[in-house]
Amino acid sequence: MDFPAVSLRAILPAIVILTTAALVLLLDLLPPRERKGHLAVVSLAGVVAALLATTWLWGGESRAFRGMVVLDGYALFLDLVICYAAGLVVLLSMDYLRERGLESGEYYALVLLATVGMMLMASAGDLIVVFLSLELMSLSLYVLAGYFRARLASGEAAMKYFLLGAFATSFFLYGIALVYGSTGTTNLDRIAASASRDSLMMVGVALLLVGFGFKISAVPFHMWAPDVYVGAPTSVTALIATGSKAAAFAALIRVLVTSLRSTQPDWTVLLWGLAAATMTVGNVVAIAQSNLKRMLAYSSVAHVGYMLIGLVAGGVFGTGAVLFYLLVYTFTTAGAFGVVLLLEHAGGEGVSLADYAGRARRHPILALVLSLFLLSLIGIPPFGGFVGKFYLFGAAVRSGYIGLAVIGALNTAVASYYYLRLIVYMYMREPEGVEAVSTPSFAGGLALAVALVGIVVLGVVPTPFIDLAQAAVTPLLR
């Protein structure tokens, strides 16, 4: 009997995070029992170590467990995005949880476990691994969404996320079963080699798209997103909006572009419709929102629509643009939710549009930083959001999807209304009521600084990052 060669190199970043999660759970049991600040530091160290491991492995390609896990340039690029998302979330969580008296080891362990799931989704080489890592991520996030046990909204968010998530997962699993029925394998490369296009395959691909559509919150599978984003603790919202979306996109792109290449004409049509609907519904409904977390939820739905444009356009340019946009989007969205988190009151209030009236007078720096993130979300130079949109729409035009690019540009105009409205509220309205001036903590400030530097660097010198993203997707398209 021969044993498969085990190459731990291919899962090194994930192992680092997993070990940290176990360490955090162990340290949680040791004194000091009252203060848990050190656990956040340990988690952060783990994330940084995983980042270093990712850069150390950069440029190599390794497969392990009989092609179940693939660590190529594509996975490494997304590991980078996911590590940044996780790191920002840990930084933002520190004082947020302490002020609410809910600091605990489980929280950080679950954040890290979700991160492991996300990383494995990016490097999955088999539908079995896609399914398992998707579930590892989702189950951790379901618990995290309901982390504020005493708050009904948090429980409601967890329940909705869980029921709809499990519902979508079963569609996804049935899709895997049908693809397996059509090709006789679950390995992504062998599915590609079989180049099957029978009816089982078609239905299977549609069901897989339903499952992925839920995880990336594309319209019409987005209904859970606003409720979960509002009800969940804001730090968890930031993780759901950035990391889990990046991971779902990672698996979606790899599955579609490599293994389902033979059905590309079919899924391109579906994604065209999804992209147009997602952008338009996300932006139009966001206008009507008075709760800021809800508005950002719909805005993140709209951004998924923009990223789907790149996937429709396809090729190195389209897919590379999606990866670059994911990087920009992660920094921008994590930063925007970070400011909302720092300005949120202990009871969960203070997130409505009216609460932001005159905020610039009380929190000049935070208001300025939030404005910069909002400008990047609109897509105004010199921020990363502009370059990201430019490449996405450019790729669409280059591939001949001019209609989709026009819809995207029109949507950007619609979106600028509700982003600018928030800036107007902060700077040009009189503050209502009295409010204590709180100073943001060091950790929160550091997270915002990292995110801000990220969007400025990506906006001013985008070329090296675009090249990285395009180099990352090139092997997938061979």
Place this chain on the structure above:
Amino acid sequence: MILLVPGSYYTGLSAVLFAIGVTGVLVRRNPLVIFMSIEVMLNAANLALVAFGAQFRNADGQVLVFFVMTVAAAEVAVGLAIIVAIFRLRPRLSVDDLSAMRW
């Protein structure tokens, strides 16, 4: 292994089971019953995987079924915990009551 009935019968049965599960999720209002319907959907997928595995005579399908059963158990643990946590805050539970957040 000899299939006593044609493979398409298993696929047909799994499709019917899956449809029953979807209907259950969409029609019922009790979170526990919705959750049970989701389990029916997962088991429909399991049946399809096993049937296809027998048809192709390879183990990929069966292996995945074992993983699905494990994941389903984990899902039950998390799901019931969430349901209990909400039940403490609001004893009479229907998904229609969970409407603190709208639009």
